[in-house]
Amino acid sequence: MDEREDLEHLLRQGLRPRQTPAGFAARVMARLPGTSPVPSFQKKRTFWMPMTRWAMATVLLGVAGGAYWQHEQNERIAGERARNQLILALRMSAATLNDVQHKLLKSTSGDSE
Amino acid sequence: MPGITGEFCEIVEAHQSRVYSIAYRVLGDRGTAEEVAQDVFLELYRAWDSIASDEHLIAWLRRVTVHRATDALRRRPRTLHGAARFEDWMSEAPREEGSLLLASEIERLLLALPPAQRVVVLLRYQEDLLPGEIAEMLQMPLATVKSHLQRALKLMRARAEDTLKEYTRHG
Numbered sequence: 001m002d003e004r005e006d007l008e009h010l011l012r013q014g015l016r017p018r019q020t021p022a023g024f025a026a027r028v029m030a031r032l033p034g035t036s037p038v039p040s041f042q043k044k045r046t047f048w049m050p051m052t053r054w055a056m057a058t059v060l061l062g063v064a065g066g067a068y069w070q071h072e073q074n075e076r077i078a079g080e081r082a083r084n085q086l087i088l089a090l091r092m093s094a095a096t097l098n099d100v101q102h103k104l105l106k107s108t109s110g111d112s113e
Numbered sequence: 114m115p116g117i118t119g120e121f122c123e124i125v126e127a128h129q130s131r132v133y134s135i136a137y138r139v140l141g142d143r144g145t146a147e148e149v150a151q152d153v154f155l156e157l158y159r160a161w162d163s164i165a166s167d168e169h170l171i172a173w174l175r176r177v178t179v180h181r182a183t184d185a186l187r188r189r190p191r192t193l194h195g196a197a198r199f200e201d202w203m204s205e206a207p208r209e210e211g212s213l214l215l216a217s218e219i220e221r222l223l224l225a226l227p228p229a230q231r232v233v234v235l236l237r238y239q240e241d242l243l244p245g246e247i248a249e250m251l252q253m254p255l256a257t258v259k260s261h262l263q264r265a266l267k268l269m270r271a272r273a274e275d276t277l278k279e280y281t282r283h284g
Contacts, residue, residue, distance in 0.1 A: 020147075
């Protein structure tokens with residue numbers, strides 16, 4: 001090995017990668033967008049978060065319950081209206097039939113006289 | 114973009130030593146080297162979609178680290194360009210331990226070189242790149258790379274001999 005090769009060998013040995021300071025990767029990760037430490041206002045928000053969630057759920061359930069009750073009412077009213085219309089139609093049919101029957105009876109009694 | 118807690122963390126852990134070593138050996142100071150190395154990884158995170166392969170990733174890290182470290186060196190007061198912070202390299206290694214003594218001495222010799230020669234030596238002997246690859250990476254004529262290497266080795270050898278003389282005189 002000549003002088004130059006000797007120095008090159010020493011350089012390769014001496015320039016092996018260094019160890020990074022402890023916690024380097026964690027510090028890089030902490031600086032990535034979306035992983036920054038949570039600011040204090042966000043901490044406050046997370047404290048109130050469960051209560052807000054429950055309140056929203058209650059309101060949503062109330063709205064959903066109200067909508068269901070309204071739907072049931074509408075169904076009941078529509079059902080009653082249909083029933084009334086049916087009764088009316090039956091009454092009208094009955095009246096018409098009576099009328100027809102009455103006319104028939106009258107005509108047959110006229111024929112026999 | 115890589116998953117924040119998974120893939121990217123593994124990439125940082127796998128390449129942190131290479132990136133930090135380049136930054137430290139160009140700058141010669143641990144604080145700025147860590148800042149530069151962190152910035153390089155943040156830049157990598159933003160540029161992740163453009164990375165095509167492992168080889169591309171390594172080449173990207175080398176190139177960007179050298180450029181960011183050289184930029185940081187330019188922003189620094191001129192007196193610190195050559196032999197960087199003496200106390201930094203002195204505190205790095207216990208001088209009685211053979212391999213660490215060698216590493217420390219080599220780094221001292223490296224940091225005493227002009228910045229352009231320092232970068233070329235670093236890429237040649239730490240990163241094991243051929244002169245042609247260094248020329249391509251630094252967009253420098255091949256003859257310039259070879260000349261930087263020759264001059265750097267000559268300077269380092271001369272300084273190493275001076276140091277050896279001092280050791281033998283005081284030892």
